[in-house]
Amino acid sequence: MALKLYGAPMSTCTTRVTISLYEKDLDFELIPVDLFAGEHKQPPFLSKNPFGLIPVLEDGDDLTLFESRAITAYVAEKFKETGTDLIRHKDIKEAALVKVWIEVESQQYQPAISPIVYQYFVAPIQGKSPDQAIVDANVEKLGKVLDIYEAKLSESKYLAGDFYSLADLHHLPYTYYFMKTPCASLVNERPHVKAWWDDISSRPAFKKVAEGMIFGDK
Numbered sequence: 001m002a003l004k005l006y007g008a009p010m011s012t013c014t015t016r017v018t019i020s021l022y023e024k025d026l027d028f029e030l031i032p033v034d035l036f037a038g039e040h041k042q043p044p045f046l047s048k049n050p051f052g053l054i055p056v057l058e059d060g061d062d063l064t065l066f067e068s069r070a071i072t073a074y075v076a077e078k079f080k081e082t083g084t085d086l087i088r089h090k091d092i093k094e095a096a097l098v099k100v101w102i103e104v105e106s107q108q109y110q111p112a113i114s115p116i117v118y119q120y121f122v123a124p125i126q127g128k129s130p131d132q133a134i135v136d137a138n139v140e141k142l143g144k145v146l147d148i149y150e151a152k153l154s155e156s157k158y159l160a161g162d163f164y165s166l167a168d169l170h171h172l173p174y175t176y177y178f179m180k181t182p183c184a185s186l187v188n189e190r191p192h193v194k195a196w197w198d199d200i201s202s203r204p205a206f207k208k209v210a211e212g213m214i215f216g217d218k
């Protein structure tokens with residue numbers, strides 16, 4: 001098979017890519033990388049990503065990519081005529097707005113939400129309880145970001161406009177885990193953010209991926 005994805009079904013960065021592949025109705029092979037055994041820090045995997053992180057996508061024998069957002073951009077561009085148009089390739093202004101909100105997710109949203117998800121999902125696996133100071137600081141940070149989302153989503157159905165795109169898709173993995181934490185009210189109490197979340201998380205491509213998003217006993 002031409003497309004090989006190295007990763008793990010419960011990993012947020014891996015699922016960011018698998019959702020994009022399902023939106024495009026593509027066949028691919030998911031090759032599991034055993035993080036607990038440290039497989040990603042061993043030479044065979046390091047030759048694919050020298051930073052020792054999943055996911056990695058191989059397209060044929062001559063292209064190896066890492067960084068989940070760069071991979072989804074490649075998938076969306078290479079297969080732009082197939083499945084959902086995730087980059088608005090026919091309209092340069094819409095395409096630019098997609099890029100803006102892709103940056104917002106990576107620069108504003110992820111830095112605030114990921115420490116919260118980490119404290120509730122990863123710390124317990126390491127035998128620790130969630131650090132409330134870290135949770136509180138990031139809840140405050142995320143709340144401010146979500147106030148901006150609430151205003152934006154009261155003007156358009158999705159982040160970059162009235163169309164679903166990579167900008168929305170990139171939010172799915174972390175928000176999915178976040179909604180299982182005691183902090184989910186941050187989304188639920190903002191009506192436009194909540195309606196957006198209900199919409200994007202009910203897409204068939206995501207539902208398929210969410211089945212494998214089981215972290216520890218949650």
Ligand code: GS8
Binds near residue numbers: 013066067069
């Ligand atoms: C981050 C990759 C990453 O942190 C991306 O691909 O978007 N910016 C990169 N991968 C994590 C799993 S994320 O679910 C990983 O490989 N962690 C293993 C480790 O840190 O040892």
